[in-house]
């Protein structure tokens with residue numbers, strides 16, 4: 001059985017990505033607000049708008065710290081950010097949702113999200129995803145690398161130089177694969193399960209587009225940043 005070894009430069013790459021991931025966290029006070037006293041549907045929606053807007057800012061800062069990203073063609077940088085924004089939001093949501101919270105908090109959080117004006121039909125796939133991420137008990141290195149891998153997806157719409165994006169994504173996939181083998185020796189399928197979550201994420205893109213349409217119907221307002229990153233209005 002070949003001994004899997006993470007090289008010095010892979011160690012360095014992982015360190016940069018994990019530090020960037022941890023440096024750019026959503027302000028806890030915003031997440032805490034969701035757990036505080038009873039909110040109306042309208043206020044829950046506004047809170048999610050605030051959290052999602054803050055997360056997009058965090059996403060942009062994290063992405064700028066991915067080695068090589070800023071050397072990509074500028075239009076491609078925008079195409080990758082817009083193409084991955086919703087997936088990164090769902091991935092971050094799943095990580096926030098499956099974080100160990102004082103007992104009862106997860107249920108309160110779920111309640112607030114369910115009462116925020118999002119149509120019932122999107123709740124099941126959304127919460128199924130949160131739970132499927134939670135079951136993986138991902139380490140923060142895995143969370144950071146998986147988010148970077150999702151952002152560096154070469155076949156997003158309008159990406160011109162896909163090879164350049166592949167050249168950035170492949171080293172991330174290599175180090176994540178080795179990390180999974182080293183951290184989960186008794187679960188050889190773990191890396192494949194992580195990548196399977198990325199496939200599940202893509203289906204959530206579709207649900208999100210439908211959510212947006214239904215919100216627009218009942219005249220829900222979003223922030224300029226969300227409108228820009230989601231291409232609405």
Ligand SMILES: CC(C)NC(=O)n1c(-c2ccccc2)cc2c1CN(S(=O)(=O)c1cccs1)CC2
Pocket residue numbers: 026034045048049050051052055089092093094096097109113118208211
């Ligand atoms: C952590 C942040 C990024 N999560 C977040 O904002 N959530 C969370 C969520 C999940 C777990 C814990 C805490 C929060 C659920 C939902 C959203 C946002 N979206 S949205 O972006 O479509 C939206 C924006 C405005 C109105 S609806 C709807 C669903």
